[in-house]
Amino acid sequence: xxxxxxxxxxxxxxxxxxxxxxxxxxxxxxxxxxxxxxxxxxxxxxxxxxxxxxxxxxxxxxxxxxxxxxxxxxxxxxxxxxxxxxxxxxxxxxxxxxxxxxxxxxxxxxxxxxxxxxxxxxxxxxxxxxxxxxxxxxxxxxxxxxxxxxxxxxxxxxxxxxxxxxxxxxxxxxxxxxxxxxxxxxxxxxxxxxxxxxxxxxxxxxxxxxxxxxxxxxxxxxxxxxxxxxxxxxxxxxxxxxxxxxxxxxxxxxxxxxxxxxxxxxxxxxxxxxxxxxxxxxxxxxxxxxxxxxxxxxxxxxxxxxxxxxxxxxxxxxxxxxxxxxxxxxxxxxxxxxxxxxxxxxxxxxxxxxxxxxxxxxxxxxxxxxxxxxxxxxxxxxxxxxxxxxxxxxxxxxxxxxxxxxxxxxxxxxxxxxxxxxxxxxxxxxxxxxxxxxxxxxxxxxxxxxxxxxxxxxxxxxxxxxxxxxxxxxxxxxxxxxxxxxxxxxxxxxxxxxxxxxxxxxxxxxxxxxxxxxxxxxxxxxxxxxxxxxxxxxxxxxxxxxxxxxxxxxxxxxxxxxxxxxxxxxxxxxxxxxxxxxxxxxxxxxxxxxxxxxxxxxxxxxxxxxxxxxxxxxxxxxxxxxxxxxxxxxxxxxxxxxxxxxxxxxxxxxxxxxxxxxxxxxxxxxxxxxxxxxxxxxxxxxxxxxxxxxxxxxxxxxxxxxxxxxxxxxxxxxxxxxxxxxxxxxxxxxxxxxxxxxxxxxxxxxxxxxxxxxxxxxxxxxxxxxxxxxxxxxxxxxxxx
Numbered sequence: 001x002x003x004x005x006x007x008x009x010x011x012x013x014x015x016x017x018x019x020x021x022x023x024x025x026x027x028x029x030x031x032x033x034x035x036x037x038x039x040x041x042x043x044x045x046x047x048x049x050x051x052x053x054x055x056x057x058x059x060x061x062x063x064x065x066x067x068x069x070x071x072x073x074x075x076x077x078x079x080x081x082x083x084x085x086x087x088x089x090x091x092x093x094x095x096x097x098x099x100x101x102x103x104x105x106x107x108x109x110x111x112x113x114x115x116x117x118x119x120x121x122x123x124x125x126x127x128x129x130x131x132x133x134x135x136x137x138x139x140x141x142x143x144x145x146x147x148x149x150x151x152x153x154x155x156x157x158x159x160x161x162x163x164x165x166x167x168x169x170x171x172x173x174x175x176x177x178x179x180x181x182x183x184x185x186x187x188x189x190x191x192x193x194x195x196x197x198x199x200x201x202x203x204x205x206x207x208x209x210x211x212x213x214x215x216x217x218x219x220x221x222x223x224x225x226x227x228x229x230x231x232x233x234x235x236x237x238x239x240x241x242x243x244x245x246x247x248x249x250x251x252x253x254x255x256x257x258x259x260x261x262x263x264x265x266x267x268x269x270x271x272x273x274x275x276x277x278x279x280x281x282x283x284x285x286x287x288x289x290x291x292x293x294x295x296x297x298x299x300x301x302x303x304x305x306x307x308x309x310x311x312x313x314x315x316x317x318x319x320x321x322x323x324x325x326x327x328x329x330x331x332x333x334x335x336x337x338x339x340x341x342x343x344x345x346x347x348x349x350x351x352x353x354x355x356x357x358x359x360x361x362x363x364x365x366x367x368x369x370x371x372x373x374x375x376x377x378x379x380x381x382x383x384x385x386x387x388x389x390x391x392x393x394x395x396x397x398x399x400x401x402x403x404x405x406x407x408x409x410x411x412x413x414x415x416x417x418x419x420x421x422x423x424x425x426x427x428x429x430x431x432x433x434x435x436x437x438x439x440x441x442x443x444x445x446x447x448x449x450x451x452x453x454x455x456x457x458x459x460x461x462x463x464x465x466x467x468x469x470x471x472x473x474x475x476x477x478x479x480x481x482x483x484x485x486x487x488x489x490x491x492x493x494x495x496x497x498x499x500x501x502x503x504x505x506x507x508x509x510x511x512x513x514x515x516x517x518x519x520x521x522x523x524x525x526x527x528x529x530x531x532x533x534x535x536x537x538x539x540x541x542x543x544x545x546x547x548x549x550x551x552x553x554x555x556x557x558x559x560x561x562x563x564x565x566x567x568x569x570x571x572x573x574x575x576x577x578x579x580x581x582x583x584x585x586x587x588x589x590x591x592x593x594x595x596x597x598x599x600x601x602x603x604x605x606x607x608x609x610x611x612x613x614x615x616x617x618x619x620x621x622x623x624x625x626x627x628x629x630x631x632x633x634x635x636x637x638x639x640x641x642x643x644x645x646x647x648x649x650x651x652x653x654x655x656x657x658x659x660x661x662x663x664x665x666x667x668x669x670x671x672x673x674x675x676x677x678x679x680x681x682x683x684x685x686x687x688x689x690x691x692x693x694x695x696x697x698x699x700x701x702x703x704x705x706x707x708x709x710x711x712x713x714x715x716x717x718x719x720x721x722x723x724x725x726x727x728x729x730x731x732x733x734x735x736x737x738x739x740x741x742x743x744x745x746x747x748x749x750x751x752x753x754x755x756x757x758x759x760x761x762x763x764x765x766x767x768x769x770x771x772x773x774x775x776x777x778x779x780x781x782x783x784x785x
Contacts, residue, residue, distance in 0.1 A: 023111060027294040028748070029729045030110040031064040033073040034085040036161045037168060038198075045746055046083055046320040049731050050076045053113050053132035054270070055305030055313055058207070058242035060090075060130055060138065062108050062115050068092060069106045070119060071156070072130065072140075077207065077242050079193075080200035080308060080381040081326035081393055083319060086177070086188070086207060090156040091140060091238055097123055097150055112297055113274040123148050133259055133266035135305035136252045140238040141267060149231045154215065156186070158222040172199060179224055181217035185210040185238075186224045196392030200382065204246040212237045212260050237263040244307055277344045284764060287727055291720070292760050298732050298753035299341060303348060308381030309389065312358060313351035315341070318734070321746035328380040328393055331356045332400035332506040333751050335407035336694055340754035342414035343761060349411045350420055353404075355379070357427050361396075361434075368396065370549050371452060373434030375399050377503060397454045398504035401563045402435060404428055405570035418577070425574055432567060441539045441552040442615060442625055445590065446561050446597060449513075450541070450552040451500035462548045464538060466495040480538060487535050498536050501553040502687075505560060510673065510687040511632050511680035512612050513553065524679045533631040537615075556613040556625055558602045559640035565594040566644040595646045597624075602641075604628045608654030610638040610647075633678030634658060635688075636671065636695035642702025652706035659699060660711055669722050670715040671699040672738035683739045690735035690744050691719070697755040701762060713763055732756065 032048035041047040050059030061074025071092025076085050095102045104119035104126070119126040124146035133139045144152075158177055162168045168175060174191040185208065192203030213236040215226035239256045243249050259266050277300065281292040302316050304327040315337045317324035334356045341349035361374040367386050368374070377398045382391025405428050412421045439447040451457045458464050463478035469492040477486070486493050502513045509515040514536040516524070525531050537554035572587035601624035602610050611628035619625055639655055641647040647655065659665050664675045673695060674681040674688040683689045696719060703712035720726060722741040725733075732752045734745025 024290050024293055025109040025111055026729050027112065027290055028110070028297055028731055030060075030062050030115060031108070032061045033064055033068060033088070034061075034159070035088070036163050037085050037159045038163045039085070040163070040322070041747075043745060044322045045318070046076075046322075048074050049301075049320055049748055050074050051110065051113075051115055051130070051132075052076075052301040052303075052319050053138075054273075054300075055135045055303045056132050056138060056242070057136070057244070057304065057307065058138065058240065059301075059319070060115060060240075062110060062117070063089070066106070069104065069108065069117060070094060070126070070128065071154075072115070075240075077205075078304075078319065078326050079205075080244065081328060081391070082199055082322075083325045084199060085159055088157045088159050090209065090240070091154050092156065093119075093126065093128065093142065094153045094155070095121075095124060095126070095144075095150050096153065097148055102150075112278060112293055113270065113300070124150060131267060131270040133263075133270050134255055136241050136243055136248065137256060137259055138240045139259065139263060139267060139270075140240065141263070142234075142236055142238065144230060144234045146230070146234075147232060149229065151227065151229050154226040156209070156224050158188070160222060175199070175201065177222075179219045179222070181219045181224060183214065183217070185215075186217060186219070186226070194390055196382070196390060202245045204244075204249065206241075206243050206249050208239075208241045208252075208256070210239045210241075210256055210260060212263065237267075248307075280344055281760075284760070287720075288760055288764050291727060292757060294732060295340075295753035295756040295760075296344060298748050299337065299750055299757075300345070301748060302750045309383050309391075310355055310358070310379065310381065312355035313348055314355035315348070315352050315750055317750050318746040318748045320731070320748050321734075323393070324746055324749075326381050327355075328378060329355050330378050330400060331375045331404065335403040336751040336754045338407045339410045340757040342411040343757060346411060346415040346417075349407075350415060350417065353407060353411060353424070356404075357424065360427055360431065368453065370543075370547065371396075371434065371438060373430035373432075374438070374452070375404070375431055395503075396452060397456055398449075398451055398500040399434070400504060401506050401560055402432065402567040403563050404431060405567045405574060406563075409570045409574060412574075412577075421574060422578055425571075425578060428567075428571060428574070432564075432571065435564065437543070438541055438549045439552055441541055441554070442619070444597075444619075444625060445593060446556045446625070447564060448552040448555065448615075449501040449504040449557055449560055450538070450550055451497035451504070452550045453548060454500075457497045457500060457551065462540070464495070464497060464540070464551060466493050468493055480540065483538070487532075490531070495536070495538070497538055497551050498553070501536075505557060507559075507635075507637075507673065507687045509685070510635055510637075511678050512555075512557070512629065512635055512637055514632070515688065516680040517682070517685075520680050520682075529631065529679065533629075554615045555629060556602070556615060557637060558598065558610045558612055559637035561594060561598050561602065562640035562644040562646050565591055565598065565646050568594060598641055598646050599648060599651060600624065602628060603651055603654075604630050605654075607634075607658075609634050609658050610641050610651070610655065612637065633680060634664065634675040635678065636673055636692075636699060639671075639699045639702045642706060643698035645705055647702075647706070649706060652702070656703055656706065656708050656711070659703065665699075666715070667738040669719055669736045669738045669741050671696045673735075683737050684744065686735075686745075689738060691738050692735045693752040693755040697759055700759060704762065716759055716763055 028049050050061045052059040057078045059076045060072045063073045071089045073089050075087040102121045104121045107118045115130040117128040127143045129141045162171050172193050175193050176191045179188045188207040190201045190205045193201045215228045217226045241252050243252050302319050310327045314327050314329045316328050334352050338349040338352045359379045361371045363372045376396040378395040380393050383389025384394040435447040459478050466483045467474040502508050514534045516534050541549045569591040572584045575584035614626045614629050616626040665671050669691045672691045680688045700712040723736045724741045724743050731747035733743040734749040
């Protein structure tokens with residue numbers, strides 16, 4: 001028996017079907033046999049990568065052991081917001097000639113959007129293929145060639161072990177999966193469980209199996225058995241469906257009936273859909289083509305169709321990651337995902353953006369009317385308790401950086417849907433207005449990152465929450481004065497608003513927001529630094545009537561300002577497209593002011609890099625809010641002005657020197673989330689060392705925009721060669737270790753896949769950009785000694 005488990009290129013001749021050109025198989029390993037419902041790797045995520053497609057909420061793996069060949073293992077469902085493996089196996093086909101069970105030679109592999117098994121014996125040849133044909137249905141095509149009278153037996157088995165420590169009955173006895181056999185197939189229903197941090201079911205979920213030919217079906221304990229016979233060649237189809245509730249059950253039952261009445265039509269549509277996805281990448285060099293296909297598979301696998309509170313198709317960060325599954329949708333991820341999806345699935349790109357804007361806060365919002373225009377940090381299947389739901393993941397503690405207009409404009413250029421652009425334009429404007437109203441404490445047109453009014457941040461009186469830490473205990477305290485007093489006294493404190501502000505930046509626990517480990521801080525102080533350098537200040541933002549709007553971190557972030565520049569500039573472009581010349585002119589003028597401010601105030605000439613600004617009690621003589629925070633080291637925020645094309649050529653040259661320095665960012669995997677010289681650097685720290693592919697892309701494009709094409713391409717090739725598993729069949733990861741290339745974080749990560757496609761698009765499928773002419777800036781620069 002043979003299993004093709006590597007990333008292999010070959011011409012396939014299976015079941016009399018000839019592929020005219022070589023096919024890339026197993027771009028991502030789809031093999032595995034989970035023995036528990038919630039398996040976890042060392043990062044807490046699924047160690048397997050089931051095939052998900054067409055926005056469906058269930059997925060499948062290929063078996064990795066001969067005993068399971070002929071069926072599908074790792075049959076996963078998404079219980080609203082969490083991945084759970086339900087069946088150990090389904091539809092395992094075993095064939096008997098008389099009383100003798102046929103022992104087959106087997107070849108198993110995956111194609112983009114398809115799982116394939118070929119089983120060969122001298123008495124029969126069997127080909128089993130699986131594709132997704134609708135938003136709730138996968139379809140198995142079973143083709144048998146024989147001249148003998150054979151008995152066909154199918155079986156399946158539910159998993160009962162929840163994890164390594166507990167059975168399902170011990171942890172969730174109310175789930176109680178129940179299988180029922182009927183003439184049409186097998187159905188499994190579940191009880192109601194509402195654990196917002198692990199498993200969520202409605203009480204009317206159903207997993208169903210239906211076939212085009214009759215079988216005798218029976219259920220015993222946690223297993224099902226089906227049997228029929230054939231006396232010659234046979235082809236039949238099996239529809240697998242999973243639904244969340246009774247309404248979906250009714251709709252999907254009708255869809256299954258249509259599919260099984262004309263399975264070939266639906267099968268061909270699925271193949272055509274994937275042909276369309278991949279057409280763009282057929283002429284790439286083979287290694288880049290393979291990587292591009294893996295990236296497309298990743299994004300499509302994370303696509304979820306409407307369910308629960310979200311009425312649009314959307315894309316989650318990772319179907320197989322512990323906290324990123326279901327239809328959990330972040331704006332920051334969505335801007336990047338849409339910018340790549342528009343290359344091969346523009347309608348899905350638009351839907352992903354529409355999903356984000358579907359919960360934009362309105363002026364009459366019952367929960368937070370002061371946040372008109374806000375795009376919540378995270379939305380998902382279940383509303384939070386404040387909005388009448390029981391979800392735990394939904395978050396309105398902060399927003400995300402303003403690259404919305406960038407994503408919208410990218411998507412418009414691909415779709416040419418001007419009506420959609422006109423519909424979303426006013427939402428973009430209101431979003432920008434929110435930044436200026438709720439996050440610009442000093443009212444200078446440069447928003448800060450911060451935190452909303454929220455139970456996690458403040459009390460009913462609006463006083464900011466912080467914690468005093470004494471040994472293993474922590475004590476809640478409130479108020480900015482008390483917070484500052486505790487800082488002055490050198491007490492160990494933490495403040496949830498700091499976490500929210502870092503989330504709002506899109507770079508959790510980054511050094512420029514004051515995050516540093518106790519051990520790193522101790523070393524910093526021993527080397528002559530001041531612990532106060534890492535303290536952060538907050539301020540309350542209020543409207544003209546004195547009503548609290550939220551809180552700002554008292555620093556202006558260079559990456560936030562650069563994104564805000566792009567957002568403003570792109571709004572000008574959109575306004576022109578929509579024949580709004582006065583609005584376009586106003587946005588253009590504002591963008592120029594932001595660019596001037598960034599270059600004048602946020603660049604340190606001594607170190608040749610951009611930094612955040614610590615907001616001083618009053619503006620400096622040159623109009624800047626304060627001086628650059630160089631003591632917290634360098635991070636990818638410093639090349640944001642290059643990516644957003646704010647920098648002058650002079651500034652870009654200086655920054656590029658830092659980026660290309662082996663002692664700074666030019667590591668084994670280049671352009672990590674902190675420089676090696678940063679006091680808070682750690683190769684395995686989330687946003688203070690690991691290489692994130694969005695920041696890698698921003699850096700490479702920044703270099704490219706300013707004429708450093710060769711250098712950027714060298715860094716890109718090193719990343720592709722050194723990132724563990726990237727050019728093999730490992731899933732695309734959330735991030736990578738800058739010093740070793742080790743895979744880190746969530747597998748099958750959407751924004752990583754998106755930026756791989758964008759990098760391939762820029763460096764393999766596009767011509768180099770004309771570099772910006774170098775000139776010495778005339779604006780006054782801030783230097784620090």
